[in-house]
Every structure is written in structure tokens, then in C-alpha cells.
Amino acid sequence: MERLKRLREKFGMSQAELADKAGISQPFIGAIESGRKSPTLRTLEKLANAMDISVLELLGAVGEPSAKVASE
Secondary structure, three states: OHHHHHHHHHOOOOHHHHHHHHOOOHHHHHHHHHOOOOOOHHHHHHHHHHOOOOHHHHHOOOOOOOOOOOOO
């Protein structure tokens, strides 16, 4: 899932940071990004929530989300 990698990098997150925020393992994120594994809907929700975007944005069904400023 190339889009996951692109968005993760856009938000300035490592795989380990995203994994920690989403509550899933870093190797699983790597497997999703490389296309070796397919995420369930629940995993997509966890990933989207960790990046503060919608599942639709994660899947590319709506426009590209803008990177949020990390000043909060």
C-alpha cells in the first residue's frame, strides 16, 4: 500500500512511530506498505486514527490530506 507509506512520510512519521500510535507492530506496517499483507478494516481505522485522517483519505477516496503542524 504505497499510499500508506507516502502519507506516513508526509506526516513525518517512521514506521515505528506509526506502529506505536496505531497499536500494531512495525513489521506489519512494513508488510502492508510493501504489499505483502492486506490490512483489515479495523487496521485501516487504527492507521487512519494514528495519522488523524479518515479511512477514506487513507484509501485515496477523497483528496490528499494536508500535513498537520506538530505544535499541538
